[in-house]
Amino acid sequence: MVRxxxxxxxxxxxxxxxxxxxxxxxxxxxxxxxxxxxxxxxGGKVFEALVRxxxxxxxxxxxxxxxxxxxxxxxxxxAGAQAGARATQTWDKLETxxxxxxxxxxxRIGVPTNKDIEALAARVEELTTSVQALAAASGKVAKTxxxxxxxxxxxxxxxxxxxxxxx
Numbered sequence: 001m002v003r004x005x006x007x008x009x010x011x012x013x014x015x016x017x018x019x020x021x022x023x024x025x026x027x028x029x030x031x032x033x034x035x036x037x038x039x040x041x042x043g044g045k046v047f048e049a050l051v052r053x054x055x056x057x058x059x060x061x062x063x064x065x066x067x068x069x070x071x072x073x074x075x076x077x078x079a080g081a082q083a084g085a086r087a088t089q090t091w092d093k094l095e096t097x098x099x100x101x102x103x104x105x106x107x108r109i110g111v112p113t114n115k116d117i118e119a120l121a122a123r124v125e126e127l128t129t130s131v132q133a134l135a136a137a138s139g140k141v142a143k144t145x146x147x148x149x150x151x152x153x154x155x156x157x158x159x160x161x162x163x164x165x166x167x
Contacts, residue, residue: 103113112120 107113
């Protein structure tokens, strides 16, 4: 197709516009070659500058990430402490409820509480003192020994089977 156009155009003299376009294209081509050469020369310097800038950005990003990590760690630590405190409170409430229910159940079946036994022991001591005072006043010699509390029954040790070693 290019041949046909040339044949049709013939040997026409280049117009001023075509000549200007051709010269501009030649200048653009030469400018591109110059830019390519300059880029090759300056490329190492630009690359090193980009590496330094990348290192600076990485350092700032790392510092920011460390700050965020420590902040989140502190928040989780506080949340963990709060959860532990809530769990302790819940266990304390559960223990109190359990003790109250056991105490009420023992009271319903007539088992005396520790306070009842201590009050009874104090009353027995008062009565013993009163009896001794009355006996001394009436001229009879009373025993001056104080009654002692009965020792609590020791828990029975489980019986060992023959052939077992003692722990």
